[in-house]
Structures are given as C-alpha cells and as structure tokens.
Amino acid sequence: xxxxxxxxSSLSASVGDRVTITCRAGQTISSYLxxxxxxxxxxxxxxxxxxxxxxxxxxxxxxxxxxxxxFTLTISSLQPEDFATYFCQQSYSAPYTFGQGTKLEI
Amino acid sequence: QVxxxxxxxxxxxxxxxxxxxxxxxGGSISSGIYYWTWIRQPAGKGLEWIGRIxxxxxxxxxxxxxxxxxxxxxxxxxQFSLNLSSMTAADTAVYYCAREGSIVGTYWYxxxxxxxxxxxxxx
Numbered sequence: 001x002x003x004x005x006x007x008x009s010s011l012s013a014s015v016g017d018r019v020t021i022t023c024r025a026g027q028t029i030s031s032y033l034x035x036x037x038x039x040x041x042x043x044x045x046x047x048x049x050x051x052x053x054x055x056x057x058x059x060x061x062x063x064x065x066x067x068x069x070x071f072t073l074t075i076s077s078l079q080p081e082d083f084a085t086y087f088c089q090q091s092y093s094a095p096y097t098f099g100q101g102t103k104l105e106i
Numbered sequence: 107q108v109x110x111x112x113x114x115x116x117x118x119x120x121x122x123x124x125x126x127x128x129x130x131x132g133g134s135i136s137s138g139i140y141y142w143t144w145i146r147q148p149a150g151k152g153l154e155w156i157g158r159i160x161x162x163x164x165x166x167x168x169x170x171x172x173x174x175x176x177x178x179x180x181x182x183x184x185q186f187s188l189n190l191s192s193m194t195a196a197d198t199a200v201y202y203c204a205r206e207g208s209i210v211g212t213y214w215y216x217x218x219x220x221x222x223x224x225x226x227x228x229x
Contacts, residue, residue, distance in 0.1 A: 001169075034215040043202055043219035044153070050213035087153060091214045095168040096155040 002026050002090050006099035013104060017078045021102045023071045023088035032092035035064055035073045038101075039084045047086075048073065078104075108133035110203050110220035118197075118227050124190040128203030128220060135184045136161045141206035142186045143216065144177060146199040154199075158206060159186055193227045200224050 003026035013019050023033065031051040036044035046055045048064035051071055061076040075082055083106055088099040114126035128142070135142065144156040157167035159177045167175050176189040190197065205218040 049215040
C-alpha cells in the first residue's frame with residue numbers, strides 16, 4: 001500500500017490567512033493526487049484532482065501543486081466556511097489510500 | 107442530479123455479516139464510465155477505501171479486508187451493495203458509498219458521495 005502522510009495534523013488560522021497543507025506519498029505517484037474537504041458530520045467533497053485541477057464549483061482560493069511524492073494544498077485567503085478537515089488521497093494504485101487528515105481550526 | 111444513498115442496519119452483532127446497499131438516483135449505474143465504491147471512516151479517524159465495482163461486475167478490494175468483503179451490483183435496481191463478514195468492534199465506522207469518476211479517463215477521483223451511514227458493532 002502507498003502510505004500518505006499529511007502535515008500538519010492540525011492548524012490554527014484566522015480568516016484572511018494564507019494556509020498551506022502538505023502531503024507526502026511513500027513512493028512516486030506522478031500527479032495521481034486528490035484533495036478533499038470534510039466538514040463535521042458530512043461526507044467529503046473533492047476540491048482538487050490530478051494534483052492541481054480545481055473541481056468545478058470550487059472557489060479559486062483553493063489551489064494544488066506538486067508531483068512525484070510531494071504535494072501541497074493552498075488556501076489563499078481563508079473564509080469562515082473553510083474551517084474543516086482536509087484529506088489527500090492517491091489514485092495511482094489500488095488500494096487507494098488517504099492521508100490522516102489536517103484539521104483546520106480558528 | 108445524481109445522488110447516492112446508503113441503507114442498511116445501524117447495529118450489527120459481533121461475528122455477523124454487515125449488508126449495506128447504495129441506491130443511485132438521477133442516473134444509471136450502468137453508464138460504464140464510473141466505478142462504484144465503498145469507503146469507511148471510524149469516528150474521529152481517517153478514511154479507508156474498502157473496494158469498488160465496475161458496471162460489468164469487475165471488482166477490486168482492499169487486501170486488508172479482501173477475505174471478508176464482497177461488493178456486488180444490481181443494475182435492474184440501480185444499486186450496489188457491500189457485504190462485510192465476521193464483523194468486530196474494529197469495523198464500527200461511518201460507511202460511505204461513492205462514485206469514482208474521471209474527466210480525462212486517466213486521473214480518477216471520488217466525485218460524488220452518499221451522506222454516510224453509521225454502523226456500530228455491539229452485542
């Protein structure tokens with residue numbers, strides 16, 4: 001299985017801040033990396049796929065970058081609705097695996 | 107628009123088999139361009155991919171669960187199902203069904219999720 005490691009596991013920030021979350025794969029996964037946002041009690045929602053492609057309807061303040069083993073999710077200016085948990089997920093090979101999550105708190 | 111809805115028991119006894127169904131509405135499960143997937147999440151923890159099925163019936167399972175998992179599809183009902191045998195407390199989780207799609211046929215991701223259903227294993 002490909003291990004996915006996110007950092008930090010939690011992050012405190014304020015509205016308007018620029019925030020970066022990192023995800024490292026245990027082996028190269030090219031650009032087969034997706035980012036999801038999960039709010040409390042809700043299902044995850046895809047934000048970014050193929051490492052850097054913004055899903056339709058997702059605000060442009062979200063962006064993704066990276067390839068190979070190191071990836072980042074950046075939120076350029078935090079909004080109140082962005083406080084949630086974020087997961088990365090590799091789709092390079094089955095079994096698909098997720099990072100442990102980054103909880104973004106006020 | 108397409109929606110997914112999980113259904114099944116919220117409580118299962120240890121050693122029993124869990125059976126969950128995901129009903130697809132607003133679209134056909136046989137469209138042939140999606141994988142239909144089960145994912146679970148223990149309370150306060152991360153996400154675990156259980157497995158997936160294609161419209162043809164072809165399956166892939168997580169090796170960590172493979173001996174206990176069966177995923178099947180019923181195209182006539184527009185549903186797919188999860189059976190997980192020999193349940194233990196460690197299987198207590200929210201179970202999600204999801205659709206795995208791709209825009210360009212290369213990069214795949216979970217683009218649609220059900221709301222999830224909590225399954226508790228307890229006697």
